[in-house]
Amino acid sequence: xxxxxxxxxxxxxxxxxxxRQAVLEWYDKTIKADWTKSADVxxxxxxxxxxxxxxxxxxxxxxxxxxxxxxxxxxxxxxVRFIGTHQEYDKIDxxxx
Numbered sequence: 001x002x003x004x005x006x007x008x009x010x011x012x013x014x015x016x017x018x019x020r021q022a023v024l025e026w027y028d029k030t031i032k033a034d035w036t037k038s039a040d041v042x043x044x045x046x047x048x049x050x051x052x053x054x055x056x057x058x059x060x061x062x063x064x065x066x067x068x069x070x071x072x073x074x075x076x077x078x079x080v081r082f083i084g085t086h087q088e089y090d091k092i093d094x095x096x097x
């Protein structure tokens with residue numbers, strides 16, 4: 001898969017250095033994946049949620065952080081829409097970002 005944008009991930013783990021390894025593990029698994037449907041994402045990340053609107057919510061770092069991505073299976077593209085702590089995640093509407 002193609003991940004857009006790694007810059008957002010880097011900015012997050014530069015702000016929270018303890019998240020670096022977990023974020024990079026998510027990134028590595030994702031770029032190596034070849035997802036064609038929601039079930040494929042679930043096979044890679046068992047705890048992923050799909051609230052609709054092409055959004056997927058990932059628990060990162062043992063559920064310490066949340067990552068919201070929009071996935072377009074036909075173009076094999078994952079758009080990172082949000083990454084943050086649970087407190088930051090609680091302030092957003094994951095289906096609208």
